[in-house]
Amino acid sequence: xxxxxxxxxxxxxxxxxxxxxxxxxxxxxxxxxxxxxxxxxxxxxxxxxxxxxxxxxxxxxxxxxxxxxxxxxxxxxxxxxxxxxxxxxxxxxxxxxxxxxxxxxxxxxxxxxxxxxxxxxxxxxxxxxxxxxxxxxxxxxxxxxxxxxxxxxxxxxxxxxxxxxxxxxxxxxxxxxx
Numbered sequence: 001x002x003x004x005x006x007x008x009x010x011x012x013x014x015x016x017x018x019x020x021x022x023x024x025x026x027x028x029x030x031x032x033x034x035x036x037x038x039x040x041x042x043x044x045x046x047x048x049x050x051x052x053x054x055x056x057x058x059x060x061x062x063x064x065x066x067x068x069x070x071x072x073x074x075x076x077x078x079x080x081x082x083x084x085x086x087x088x089x090x091x092x093x094x095x096x097x098x099x100x101x102x103x104x105x106x107x108x109x110x111x112x113x114x115x116x117x118x119x120x121x122x123x124x125x126x127x128x129x130x131x132x133x134x135x136x137x138x139x140x141x142x143x144x145x146x147x148x149x150x151x152x153x154x155x156x157x158x159x160x161x162x163x164x165x166x167x168x169x170x171x172x173x174x175x176x177x178x
Contacts, residue, residue: 007154008147009074012073013142017070041148071084073140075155078094080117082135094142115152119137
């Protein structure tokens with residue numbers, strides 16, 4: 001697929017990205033400061049090993065869920081690409097998108113709305129639990145925003161555009177109930 005000119009780019013989950021970035025910074029700064037001092041002053045090798053042992057799984061967990069924490073979706077003229085660090089990019093041409101859904105999940109007291117783009121429909125066990133749905137070659141989800149809405153309206157055409165308009169009508173119903 002030709003990458004052509006990048007038209008627009010969005011984080012898949014801006015809320016989790018900012019929380020995870022903050023957590024990594026808050027945890028990393030003390031570790032980077034204290035670990036060298038502990039290693040130099042400690043004669044028992046187990047103490048630094050335990051401290052590092054608590055830190056590394058947190059970082060690795062972020063990369064196992066990289067599409068969710070650090071992923072971004074890029075719109076090109078003829079296709080979109082979902083990327084994340086150390087993960088295989090997922091490409092989807094606009095004409096391959098057969099299902100477009102908008103759903104929500106409740107976070108604390110507010111609702112987060114998601115756009116699900118797929119070659120297959122979203123499995124029913126993820127209805128109103130969209131944030132738990134895994135990313136795959138057939139399903140991509142991205143948190144709804146006005147800018148994303150504008151990009152989808154611009155890039156989708158034909159049957160995909162009609163499907164998106166129907167899904168967007170459901171979004172208005174959800175918002176009116178709130």
